[in-house]
Amino acid sequence: MTILIGYVPTPEGEAALEAGIAEAATHGDDVVIVNSGRRGATVDADLVDEPAGAELVARASAAGVDARVDRSLHGANVMDTFDALVESTGARLIVIGLRRRSPVGKALLGSDAQRILLDATVPVLAVKPAA
Amino acid sequence: MDVNAFLDGFGLVTEPQNLLYCLIGVLIGMLIGVLPGLGPAATIAILLPITYSIDPVSAIIMLAGIYYGAQYGGTITSVLLRLPGEASSVVTVFDGFALAKQGKAGTALGVAAIGSFVGATVSILGLTLVAPLIAGWALSFGDPEYAALALLGVLLVATIGNGNKLKAMIAAAVGLLLATVGRDSFSGAERFTFDSLQLTEGIDFVVVAMGLFGVGEILYNLEERHGKPHVPAAVANIWPSRKDLKQSSGAIGRGSVIGFVLGVLPGGGAVMSSLAAYAAEKRIAKRPERFGRGAIEGVAAPETANNAAATSSFIPLLTLGIPANASMAMLFGALLILGISPGPQLVEERPDLFWGVINSMYIGNLILLALSIPLVGIFVRILRVRPAILAPITALITILGVYTINNSTFDIFVMIVFGLIGYLMKKTGFEPGPMVLAFVLGSIVEDGFRRSMLIFDGDPTGFFTRPISGTILAAFVLVALWPAAKALLARRKTGSDDTSEPHVPAGHR
Amino acid sequence: MSDERTPSPDQDILAEIQAEVAQDLEEERPPSGGPSYQVVGALVALVVGVGGALLAYGYGLGTLRRPGAGMWPFVVCIAITLMSVGLLVAGRRLEDSERFSRSSLLPAIGLVTFIGLALLMPVIGFEIPALLLCVVWLRFLGGESWRSTAITSVVTVAVFYFLFLYGLRIPLPHLF
Structure with a gap:
């Protein structure tokens, strides 16, 4: 089976990656590292470039896990990317990192994590970065 | 040179209000230089209505700041994202991005900022010394000279820019035609008004410019043309090392001179000079193969040159009243709005404005040098704001702005029509720039032509027998026929099998 | 325009860079519209030229000694007309238009x-x-x-x- 890991270059993303790889290693799953950018943005700080992506894949294979990076863009809702990937890979689990966000910030910007938790059709593993 | 007026100009610039507008101008300039989409000409066009509500000198200082500030901003995205924010920073991409990939983005930005500052300063010094001389010399110009000069200006802008020359010349000619709409100042006859009361006064330059540049570009940008989001390169250690500076000092020096000279020529401006400076560096380099792989000179030269050119392109505007490029045409229009007709008499009649604007550039460039490097991080952050969010804001500024000029909805509709024309022109490969420029210069050319015909007693050869106008017109003919002659020569050499015309694909903007 | 026939080293580098830049920008652009776009563009310009010339003629050309209200616009319109015809003939293969999508x-x-x-x-x-x-x-x-x-x-x-x-x-x- 496949595990989707929502990855962004932050401590939260790292935590998700670690947890996801560990999960995959114990159950013999392969991994899709989802690094999905917002369509229409000129610059997206959540993205990683090719070399950094290759490094992530290398880290997974060091743990004995087959991995690839998916860079499909998403529109207003990040679930579009995850839905499409769940569909195409038959993934059994989504791993994401949770960050602390103030109530105001969340009201203004919304929360990708919340959308995934509420709308995903497969189980979601939400992890927090080591404090 | 009138030293007192020069010093008074400094006094004027250092007034808090003018300093503030200078700061606002260069900040807006840097911002739009960073953001893909609107260029400086479009931005100045959109902000033209503001000149109605603030002090003339402050307004011009601010609008000028937008123009040269944009040259700084364009560098940042070229280096960090391989995405030229401005056309004049396109060549910077080659070596700038290569340096960024080697982890030397900071060095590239630092050298570019220093080069920009040096280039601009050299150019302002040149401007300070040369401009009054040219203005004094041009005082002897009569109507035939002005007609010829304006015509040459239109032609050079049309032929030197990007894209197909014939198309640009057609656009320019249509601009000349548009300038004739309204009541004829000689005979009082109404021309091309189609019995519309609003058109008898002619078409307002601001409305045309806001439509063709502003609305046209806004619509054009609406069409989804953005590629993938970029990953910004990390910026570390901005200050270039002594070795980097030493290596690029020659490039900065040559870039300043190339930029200054090309900036003065109509149609030259920042884009052309950055290309020329890059080419010059590559030509004299001992190891030209370094270029494109992260040669620091490849960043220093074009960035120095585009700022030098941006500055020196003020010379023809302030001394002859001939704008050298589209952005200068916007400033020309702004001056006309303020009831000031730029020309050789400007330095005598409005020394406050003349020296105020020139001296504001010393200050503006100091501000830019001080701000450009510390603000790099902020600008990259601003780039994260999606263009889709900024688009309705610019749209509203444009519509509400044009309305405020005369409190007239008719103006909005005229602007929309020209916006549509501008958009369609861009889609079919016609540049709106030459059209706006020709529109601005149209009445100068026509009035000059008609008064000259009176002077010459109906003999058009009079244009050629006067030394200055004759020389200018000879240059005109040379420039107009050069591409055709070259194509003909090329064809003759290769024979008749040459059916596919060689052409350079049009760049953007 | 790059002059391929007379290879002077000076021009080559500049032309080369210009081509490179143009190509760079081209990648971001939608596909070009083809000959029909060029023809329509040229025809519109032609109509402006001819129509303008007719109107300008109506305003009175006057004489060279005393140019009338229509003289200058007439001259400009003739120029537009001639250049549009030139574009119609020579510009069909240009690729600087963008297809509507x-x-x-x-x-x-x-x-x-x-x-x-x-x-x-x-x-x-x-x-x-x-x-x-x-x-x-x-x-x-x-x-x-x-x-x-x-x-x-x-x-x-x-x-x-x-x-x-x-x-x-x-x-x-x-x-x-």
């Missing part, structure tokens, strides 16, 4: 909102039409989420309200 609908919708704002503003003030314009542009043209659409458009209109009416003291027609 589905996404060309976006500017069309944008244009309609411009017209709507211009029509509604004198009647009901600028606030509501401006808000509507923002909503259309953000949600439907820009693909923003409803949340970001609502926040951005309300804030934008509020800022414009205070900027124009209180900051710059420009009397825009307003409802509130």
